[in-house]
Amino acid sequence: MKPLILLLMALLPIAGWTQKVALKTNPYAQVDARALQWPDSVTGSVEKLGVYVNSHFGTPMERVRAVFVWIAGNIRYDVDNMFAINFYEDPAEKIAKPLRTRKGICENYAALFTAICGRAGIRSVVIEGFTRQRGFVDFIPHAWCAAFLDGSWWLFDPTWGSGYIDNNRFVRKIDEDYFKAAPGEFIKSHMPFDYLWQFLYYPVTNQEFYEGKTTENKAKPYFNYPDSIRVYEDLSPVGQEMAEAVRVEKNGVRNSLIFDRLRNLRVDIENARRQAETDRQNRVIDTYNSAQRDYNESIKQFNIFINYRNDQFKPAKPDPEIQQMIDSADHELRAAKAKIGTIVLTDGDDRVRQPLQALNQSIEDFDTHLKEQQDWLSKYFSKSKMGRKSMFYKYTWFGVPLN
Numbered sequence: 001m002k003p004l005i006l007l008l009m010a011l012l013p014i015a016g017w018t019q020k021v022a023l024k025t026n027p028y029a030q031v032d033a034r035a036l037q038w039p040d041s042v043t044g045s046v047e048k049l050g051v052y053v054n055s056h057f058g059t060p061m062e063r064v065r066a067v068f069v070w071i072a073g074n075i076r077y078d079v080d081n082m083f084a085i086n087f088y089e090d091p092a093e094k095i096a097k098p099l100r101t102r103k104g105i106c107e108n109y110a111a112l113f114t115a116i117c118g119r120a121g122i123r124s125v126v127i128e129g130f131t132r133q134r135g136f137v138d139f140i141p142h143a144w145c146a147a148f149l150d151g152s153w154w155l156f157d158p159t160w161g162s163g164y165i166d167n168n169r170f171v172r173k174i175d176e177d178y179f180k181a182a183p184g185e186f187i188k189s190h191m192p193f194d195y196l197w198q199f200l201y202y203p204v205t206n207q208e209f210y211e212g213k214t215t216e217n218k219a220k221p222y223f224n225y226p227d228s229i230r231v232y233e234d235l236s237p238v239g240q241e242m243a244e245a246v247r248v249e250k251n252g253v254r255n256s257l258i259f260d261r262l263r264n265l266r267v268d269i270e271n272a273r274r275q276a277e278t279d280r281q282n283r284v285i286d287t288y289n290s291a292q293r294d295y296n297e298s299i300k301q302f303n304i305f306i307n308y309r310n311d312q313f314k315p316a317k318p319d320p321e322i323q324q325m326i327d328s329a330d331h332e333l334r335a336a337k338a339k340i341g342t343i344v345l346t347d348g349d350d351r352v353r354q355p356l357q358a359l360n361q362s363i364e365d366f367d368t369h370l371k372e373q374q375d376w377l378s379k380y381f382s383k384s385k386m387g388r389k390s391m392f393y394k395y396t397w398f399g400v401p402l403n
Helices: 029-035 046-056 060-074 091-101 106-119 206-211 225-234 237-250 256-310 319-342 350-381 385-390
Strands: 124-133 142-149 152-156 163-166 169-172 190-192
Touching (some): 046 060, 046 106, 091 106, 106 124, 237 256, 256 319, 256 350, 319 350
Antiparallel strands (some): 124 142, 142 152, 163 169
C-alpha cells in the first residue's frame, strides 16, 4: 500500500477571479449539445461511455470535447467532502464513485476524464501537482489531465473547467481556459510535481513558478520531452518512479507538497526494491524445490530400472522400452541440473545455500552411477542373446556363476 502523505486536493476556483467573459462563438456548440444528451443507459460505466463516444463523435477532438462537456454537465464538485481525501482509495473507485454519485473532487474529475478518453481511443494521462491562484501558489495539491491530439499534447482541467465555488456552493459553468490549453499558457497556473508533464522544451523550475517567471527561457538546457515520455512509458512501474524521483528533486524541493511527493516516491521505490528481493528469494527457493523434485523423480525412475535389471529383465520387454527406463531417469536428472544452473545466490539466500550445495553434490554423485548403468545397457544391447544372459552373472576362477 502506498503511504501517501499528501494533504488536500486543490479546490475549484472561487467566483470573481476566474470567470472570464466569453466573447467568441463556441466552435463546439453542436458537439456540446449532443454531449449533454447522452442516454442514462450508457453513463453507468466507463466502457459504455467509451463505446458511445466512439460511435457518436467522429474526430479525436470532438470525442475529447464531448467527454469534457459531459463531465462538466453531469458531475458536481463535492463541496461537502472537499477535505475528505482518501489517499489509499482504489484507482478504480476513483472512477466509479463520480459515475455512481455524480459528485467528485479533482482526483475524480481527472481520473474519469482520462478513463473515458482512453476507452474512446484518446491517449490521456492524469497529472498531479500544485497551482497558482489569485497570484499566490496554493498549499494544497491538485490533479488535471493531458491528452495527445493531432500530434501534440494539450492540457485540460475538468475540475476548474466545470465551474466554481460561490459562498460554499458549486456553480456549474464551463471555463474554456481549461479546455485544450497550450503548455506554455497552462504552466502559468498549473505546476506538475514532475516537470516531464509540463510538455515544455525548457521546463520551469519550482522556484521560477513561485516567482511567476514562466516565460520560455532558451538559455536553459534543452529538454526533449517527447523522447523522454517515450522512454518513461517503456519503463517498469518502479523504473518510472525512480525516473520521476530524479526529476522531482532536480526541479527543486520548494514546498512541503513536493517534499511529500519525493518522500512517497522514495518509499515506494524502497518497498518495490524489498518486494523484488523477496520475490527473487522466493524464486530461488521455488527453483531449488523444483530441482529437488526432479532429482527425486530421477532416483525413482532409476530404481525402477535397477529392480528390473535385478530381475534379469523379466518379464521381457522390447529394447526401446528398456532404454526408455534409463532415459527417463536421465531426463529428470538433466532437468534438475539445468534448474540448479540458473540459481545465482546472494547474501540474502542463506536459507538455501547449504541445501543447494548438498543437492548439487548428490546430483553429481548420482550422475556417475547413472552413466555406469547407461554404459552397461549399451554393452548389453550390443551382445547376442547368450551374451546378454551372461552379463547378469560374475564368474569365479572355478567357473561357478555368482549373482
